[in-house]
Amino acid sequence: MVDITHKQNTLRTAVAQAIVEVSSPDTIMAILEKKVPKGDVYEMSRAAGLLGVKKTADLLPDCHPLPIEYTDIQYEINGLQIRILITVKTNYKTGVEVEAMHGASIVALNMYDMLKPIDKGVEIRNIKLLKKTGGKSDIDHSQTG
Amino acid sequence: MVDITHKQNTLRTAVAQAIVEVSSPDTIMAILEKKVPKGDVYEMSRAAGLLGVKKTADLLPDCHPLPIEYTDIQYEINGLQIRILITVKTNYKTGVEVEAMHGASIVALNMYDMLKPIDKGVEIRNIKLLKKTGGKSDIDHSQTG
Amino acid sequence: MVDITHKQNTLRTAVAQAIVEVSSPDTIMAILEKKVPKGDVYEMSRAAGLLGVKKTADLLPDCHPLPIEYTDIQYEINGLQIRILITVKTNYKTGVEVEAMHGASIVALNMYDMLKPIDKGVEIRNIKLLKKTGGKSDIDHSQTG
Amino acid sequence: MVDITHKQNTLRTAVAQAIVEVSSPDTIMAILEKKVPKGDVYEMSRAAGLLGVKKTADLLPDCHPLPIEYTDIQYEINGLQIRILITVKTNYKTGVEVEAMHGASIVALNMYDMLKPIDKGVEIRNIKLLKKTGGKSDIDHSQTG
Amino acid sequence: MVDITHKQNTLRTAVAQAIVEVSSPDTIMAILEKKVPKGDVYEMSRAAGLLGVKKTADLLPDCHPLPIEYTDIQYEINGLQIRILITVKTNYKTGVEVEAMHGASIVALNMYDMLKPIDKGVEIRNIKLLKKTGGKSDIDHSQTG
Amino acid sequence: MVDITHKQNTLRTAVAQAIVEVSSPDTIMAILEKKVPKGDVYEMSRAAGLLGVKKTADLLPDCHPLPIEYTDIQYEINGLQIRILITVKTNYKTGVEVEAMHGASIVALNMYDMLKPIDKGVEIRNIKLLKKTGGKSDIDHSQTG
Structure with missing residues (x-):
C-alpha cells in the first residue's frame, strides 16, 4: 500500500462510467415503466452503487479507506445501451477514481442481476474513468468516452 | 428476492470474463516480470477475486447467499488485452452467474488499481457471462466471446 | 451459540413489522410522490432491507448464518404511520425471526435517514414478530399487532 | 448522498434510545443474575452495539462513512422495560444521529435474540433520537421521551 | 479454491486454542473481578470471537463459506496465561479448523485490545489446532498442547 | 469505547510480528518455489493481510475506525519459522498497534490455510507488538523479539 502519511488533504473528484x-x-x-419483476431497476441499483462505493477498500487490498x-x-x-455515470x-x-469505477461496476452488475430473468443477452461494456480533478494531475477523457 | 424455497439443489457452474x-x-x-511497484498483479488480483465472489450477495440486494x-x-x-476467465x-x-461476473469485475478493478501508477490509460471492457450449466437452461456464449 | 448440528432442515417462515x-x-x-430530496424512499429502503436481512448473522453474535x-x-x-411488513x-x-426483525429495523432506519432532512419528528415504533411457521411451535401475533 | 465536501468538522454528539x-x-x-442460557445479555449486546454503530454506513446507502x-x-x-441509552x-x-439509532436497534435486536429461548413475548418499542448537539441546530427530546 | 462440489456433508468439529x-x-x-476499564473482557471477547468465526471466509481468500x-x-x-479454547x-x-483458529485469534486480539491500557506487556502465544473430527482423517494434538 | 474527541492527530506507526x-x-x-497447490502463499497472504488491517474495527468492538x-x-x-513483519x-x-497485530494474525492464518493440505503440523506462534511511535509513549520490543 502506497505511503500517504506525508500528503495533504485536497478536494478530489472522479467521474466514471459503465455501459x-x-x-x-x-x-x-x-x-422505464418499472415493470421488471424484481423491482425498480434504477433505484435498487442506485442503492447498491451508493453502498458499493463505500465498500471499495474492503474489496481491493491496496485501496486506502477514505471518507x-x-x-x-x-x-x-x-x-x-444504458450509460451509468x-x-x-x-x-x-488520495483520489477516488477506483471508488467511482467500483461503484459503476456494482450498479451495472445489479442491473444485470435484475434483468437476467427477462433478458438473457445483457452485457457490461466499458467501465472507465471519464474525469478526475485534484491530486498531481487532472484527467479528462469525457470528450472521448 | 425470488422465492427459491421449493427448488432442488443441482450442480451449477458459470464461466465469466472481463477484459x-x-x-x-x-x-x-x-x-509478467512482476515489476509493478504495488506488487504481483496476478496473485493479488486473484486473492481479491476469490474474496469478491464470496461477497456478491453482500453487495447486490436480490442475490441469494449461497455456498x-x-x-x-x-x-x-x-x-x-488481458482476459480474465x-x-x-x-x-x-440457484445459479452462480452473477457471482462469476462480480468476481471478474473485482479482478479487473484490482488490476486497474495496481496498474494506475504506471499506466493512465487502463480500461475495463466487456464483462460477460460465457457459459453456464445447471438450472432450467444452459447457456454457451464461449464461441462468440 | 446453540448447537444445531443434530437438527433437520424444515421450511421456516417469519413475518415481522416495524412502524x-x-x-x-x-x-x-x-x-408517495417521490419528492424526498434523497431519492425514492420506498425503493432505497427496500434495497437496504434486502441486504440487511442477509447481514443479520454478521451483526448478532449468537445468530447462525443461514441461506x-x-x-x-x-x-x-x-x-x-408507515407499517413495514x-x-x-x-x-x-433454525428459524428466521431475528432476520425478519433485523430487516424491518434496517428498512425503518433507512426511512428515518432519508426523511431526516424534511421531518425532524420521525420515530420508529414497535418492531415485532407477527408470525412464524416451522420449528417446534408456530406463533401468530398478526391479529393482535 | 448529500454533498458535504464544503463543510467543516465540528464536534457532534447524539443520544438515542431503544426500549x-x-x-x-x-x-x-x-x-440481572446472568442466568440466560445464551450468556451475559448486557455485555454481549453492548459488544454487538459497539460494532453496529461502526457498520451504519455499510447498511444505509445515503449515510456518510465517518470516524x-x-x-x-x-x-x-x-x-x-429495559431502556437502552x-x-x-x-x-x-455530519452528525451521528443515525449511527446512534442504528446502534440502539442492534443492542435491542441482540437482546431479543438472546431472550427468545426463555421469553416468547419480547418486543422492541420506540427507537428514537433523544438529543443531538453540533450541526445547524441542536435537538433535545430527552424530557419528553 | 479447492473444488468440493463432489463431496458429501459430514459432521465436522474442530477445537483450537490461543494463549x-x-x-x-x-x-x-x-x-476476573471485571474491573478492566474497557468492560468485561471475557464476555466482550466471546462476542467478538463468535462473530469472528462467522467471518473467516470473508478474510481468507481460499476458505469456503460454510454454515x-x-x-x-x-x-x-x-x-x-489465559488459554482460550x-x-x-x-x-x-469441508472442515472448520481454520474457522476455529480464526475465532481463537480474534478472542485473543480483543483481550489484547481491552488490556492494553492496563498492561503494556501482553502477547499472544501459540494459536494451534488441538483436535478435529470428520473428514478424511482425525487429528488429536490435545494431549501435547 | 475510549473517548478520543479531544485528542489531536499525530503520526502513529506500529510494527508487529507473527511467527x-x-x-x-x-x-x-x-x-519459496511457488509450488503450493493453493497458490502463491506469500502474495495471497499479503493480500489477505492488507485487507485484514483495514477490517480491524469491524471485528473488535472497542477499536476506533481509522484511516x-x-x-x-x-x-x-x-x-x-517464517516471521511475518x-x-x-x-x-x-489513536494508535495502530491492534491493526498491525490483527494484520499479522490474518497473514499467519492464511498461510496456515494454504499450507494445511501439505503440512499437518503448522502452528502460529508469538503474535506481538515490536514497536510503536506516536502517542503518549513509544515502545520498542524489537531487540527482544
Whole structure:
C-alpha cells in the first residue's frame, strides 16, 4: 500500500462510467415503466452503487479507506445501451477514481442481476474513468468516452 | 428476492470474463516480470477475486447467499488485452452467474488499481457471462466471446 | 451459540413489522410522490432491507448464518404511520425471526435517514414478530399487532 | 448522498434510545443474575452495539462513512422495560444521529435474540433520537421521551 | 479454491486454542473481578470471537463459506496465561479448523485490545489446532498442547 | 469505547510480528518455489493481510475506525519459522498497534490455510507488538523479539 502519511488533504473528484447493453428495446421499456419483476431497476441499483462505493477498500487490498463525502449516480439511455455515470468526491490525501469505477461496476452488475430473468443477452461494456480533478494531475477523457 | 424455497439443489457452474485493456506493451511486461511497484498483479488480483465472489450477495440486494464450492481464476494475454476467465461452481437452488461476473469485475478493478501508477490509460471492457450449466437452461456464449 | 448440528432442515417462515411514525401528512405525500430530496424512499429502503436481512448473522453474535431463500418487503400507510411488513423464508435447522426483525429495523432506519432532512419528528415504533411457521411451535401475533 | 465536501468538522454528539419490553419479571431477573442460557445479555449486546454503530454506513446507502470517536451504551430497567441509552460522538462534517439509532436497534435486536429461548413475548418499542448537539441546530427530546 | 462440489456433508468439529500471556497477576485479577476499564473482557471477547468465526471466509481468500452450526468459547487461567479454547461444528463438505483458529485469534486480539491500557506487556502465544473430527482423517494434538 | 474527541492527530506507526512454524523444510521450499497447490502463499497472504488491517474495527468492538495510510508486509525465514513483519501507519488520534497485530494474525492464518493440505503440523506462534511511535509513549520490543 502506497505511503500517504506525508500528503495533504485536497478536494478530489472522479467521474466514471459503465455501459450496460441489453438485447431488446422491450428491456429498456420494462426498466422505464418499472415493470421488471424484481423491482425498480434504477433505484435498487442506485442503492447498491451508493453502498458499493463505500465498500471499495474492503474489496481491493491496496485501496486506502477514505471518507466518501459525495456520490451521485445518473443514467442515460442510448438505443440499447444504458450509460451509468457516477461522481464521487472526497477531501483526502488520495483520489477516488477506483471508488467511482467500483461503484459503476456494482450498479451495472445489479442491473444485470435484475434483468437476467427477462433478458438473457445483457452485457457490461466499458467501465472507465471519464474525469478526475485534484491530486498531481487532472484527467479528462469525457470528450472521448 | 425470488422465492427459491421449493427448488432442488443441482450442480451449477458459470464461466465469466472481463477484459482489461492497457495502453502500452510495457505494462504487460511489468505484470509478467512482476515489476509493478504495488506488487504481483496476478496473485493479488486473484486473492481479491476469490474474496469478491464470496461477497456478491453482500453487495447486490436480490442475490441469494449461497455456498461457493469452487472458484478458479485464469489470465490470458492477447496484445494489449488481458482476459480474465473465472469459473464458479455450487450445488444449490440457484445459479452462480452473477457471482462469476462480480468476481471478474473485482479482478479487473484490482488490476486497474495496481496498474494506475504506471499506466493512465487502463480500461475495463466487456464483462460477460460465457457459459453456464445447471438450472432450467444452459447457456454457451464461449464461441462468440 | 446453540448447537444445531443434530437438527433437520424444515421450511421456516417469519413475518415481522416495524412502524415508522412521521410528524406531518406532508412527509407521507413526499414519499408517495417521490419528492424526498434523497431519492425514492420506498425503493432505497427496500434495497437496504434486502441486504440487511442477509447481514443479520454478521451483526448478532449468537445468530447462525443461514441461506435466505426469500425476502419480501411491503409498506402500508395508516395516517402518520408507515407499517413495514417483511417476510423471510428458508429451509434450515433454525428459524428466521431475528432476520425478519433485523430487516424491518434496517428498512425503518433507512426511512428515518432519508426523511431526516424534511421531518425532524420521525420515530420508529414497535418492531415485532407477527408470525412464524416451522420449528417446534408456530406463533401468530398478526391479529393482535 | 448529500454533498458535504464544503463543510467543516465540528464536534457532534447524539443520544438515542431503544426500549425492549419483556413479558415477565422472570426475564428481567434472568438478565440481572446472568442466568440466560445464551450468556451475559448486557455485555454481549453492548459488544454487538459497539460494532453496529461502526457498520451504519455499510447498511444505509445515503449515510456518510465517518470516524466514530466515542460510543457508550447504558441500560435502565423500568418494570418490564429495559431502556437502552446510547451516546455517539465524532468530530466530522455530519452528525451521528443515525449511527446512534442504528446502534440502539442492534443492542435491542441482540437482546431479543438472546431472550427468545426463555421469553416468547419480547418486543422492541420506540427507537428514537433523544438529543443531538453540533450541526445547524441542536435537538433535545430527552424530557419528553 | 479447492473444488468440493463432489463431496458429501459430514459432521465436522474442530477445537483450537490461543494463549494470551499477561505481564502481571494484577491483570488477571482485573479480568476476573471485571474491573478492566474497557468492560468485561471475557464476555466482550466471546462476542467478538463468535462473530469472528462467522467471518473467516470473508478474510481468507481460499476458505469456503460454510454454515457454522455451533461455536463455544471457554477460558482457562494458568499463572499469567489465559488459554482460550474454542470449539466449532458444522455439517458440511469441508472442515472448520481454520474457522476455529480464526475465532481463537480474534478472542485473543480483543483481550489484547481491552488490556492494553492496563498492561503494556501482553502477547499472544501459540494459536494451534488441538483436535478435529470428520473428514478424511482425525487429528488429536490435545494431549501435547 | 475510549473517548478520543479531544485528542489531536499525530503520526502513529506500529510494527508487529507473527511467527508461522512449519514441520518440514519441504514446506519452506514449496512456498519459496511457488509450488503450493493453493497458490502463491506469500502474495495471497499479503493480500489477505492488507485487507485484514483495514477490517480491524469491524471485528473488535472497542477499536476506533481509522484511516490506514500505509501497510507493509515482509517475510523472513529462520529454519522452520517464517516471521511475518507488518508495519502500519496513520495520522490519527489513536494508535495502530491492534491493526498491525490483527494484520499479522490474518497473514499467519492464511498461510496456515494454504499450507494445511501439505503440512499437518503448522502452528502460529508469538503474535506481538515490536514497536510503536506516536502517542503518549513509544515502545520498542524489537531487540527482544
